[in-house]
Amino acid sequence: MSQHAAPSPGRSTHGAGAPRSADRSSGWVTGGVVFAGVLLLLNGALAVLQGIAAIAEDDVYARVGSYVYELNLTGWGIIHVILGALVLATGYGLLKDMAWARFAGILLASLSLIAQFLFLPYSPVWSVIMMAIDVFVIWALASRQDQAA
Numbered sequence: 001m002s003q004h005a006a007p008s009p010g011r012s013t014h015g016a017g018a019p020r021s022a023d024r025s026s027g028w029v030t031g032g033v034v035f036a037g038v039l040l041l042l043n044g045a046l047a048v049l050q051g052i053a054a055i056a057e058d059d060v061y062a063r064v065g066s067y068v069y070e071l072n073l074t075g076w077g078i079i080h081v082i083l084g085a086l087v088l089a090t091g092y093g094l095l096k097d098m099a100w101a102r103f104a105g106i107l108l109a110s111l112s113l114i115a116q117f118l119f120l121p122y123s124p125v126w127s128v129i130m131m132a133i134d135v136f137v138i139w140a141l142a143s144r145q146d147q148a149a
Contacts, residue, residue, distance in 0.1 A: 044088025
């Protein structure tokens with residue numbers, strides 16, 4: 001007759017490698033970081049295209065109304081192209097799990113959020129959608145906790 005030790009209340013019976021509830025939540029956040037990286041890639045590519053459209057033709061965007069923060073549409077195009085290229089590179093770095101990309105992603109998503117807010121009179125619906133995506137990216141990158149070695 002063999003005796004088996006009863007499992008202690010805090011331990012899993014499936015072995016030492018079984019994930020605990022804290023590990024599951026960190027996996028969910030890590031998935032959010034990967035999704036944020038993909039969103040940064042798309043956000044950067046779309047910002048570059050948005051900037052090219054603003055530079056090439058002033059007929060693409062029509063001003064909805066008067067706005068306190070006025071800037072030439074060509075100036076906005078240049079801002080979007082530069083910011084979009086930086087966001088695109090940061091999204092690639094984030095997907096490659098580079099250390100600098102998380103902090104750069106938070107900074108560039110914040111700048112993108114401000115730029116989209118200031119671009120509201122030219123493209124209000126798209127700007128609000130991009131602002132919501134930027135908020136999610138900032139949350140996903142800021143909430144990730146690095147695992148202690």
